[in-house]
Amino acid sequence: MNTTQAxxxxxxxxxxxxxxxxxxxxxxLIYMLAERFRHTQAVGKLKATNHMPxxxxxxxxxxxxxxxxxxxxxxxDPDFAEKFLAxxxxxxxxxxxxxxxxxxx
Ligand SMILES: C=C(O[C@@H]1C=C(C(=O)O)C=C[C@H]1O)C(=O)O
Numbered sequence: 001m002n003t004t005q006a007x008x009x010x011x012x013x014x015x016x017x018x019x020x021x022x023x024x025x026x027x028x029l030i031y032m033l034a035e036r037f038r039h040t041q042a043v044g045k046l047k048a049t050n051h052m053p054x055x056x057x058x059x060x061x062x063x064x065x066x067x068x069x070x071x072x073x074x075x076x077d078p079d080f081a082e083k084f085l086a087x088x089x090x091x092x093x094x095x096x097x098x099x100x101x102x103x104x105x
Pocket of ligand 1: 040063092
């Protein structure tokens with residue numbers, strides 16, 4: 001085997017090792033998101049039953065501030081963290097509105 005081939009094989013096995021870790025992290029994210037949505041569904045039912053609005057902008061502002069700080073200390077782009085949270089919350093609110101509508105609110 002020549003040097004170029006050996007270097008390429010080493011790079012390929014490093015790539016596969018890194019991808020195994022990425023796959024594990026993606027799986028963890030899916031489980032974490034599923035767990036989060038289970039809890040937000042419960043919040044949605046609680047709100048619908050008790051005539052509370054689906055969205056809570058004050059709570060969201062506190063979450064954004066907290067997650068931006070966490071992102072900064074974790075060396076993750078705070079703007080990305082905020083966009084990611086906003087994406088999730090938008091979906092949660094959509095679910096809450098659907099729950100409220102199904103309960104005739
Ligand atoms: C889950 C809630 O409902 C909405 C969704 C939120 C979330 O996904 O974190 C936060 C605030 C609300 O706009 C809540 O009020 O706690």
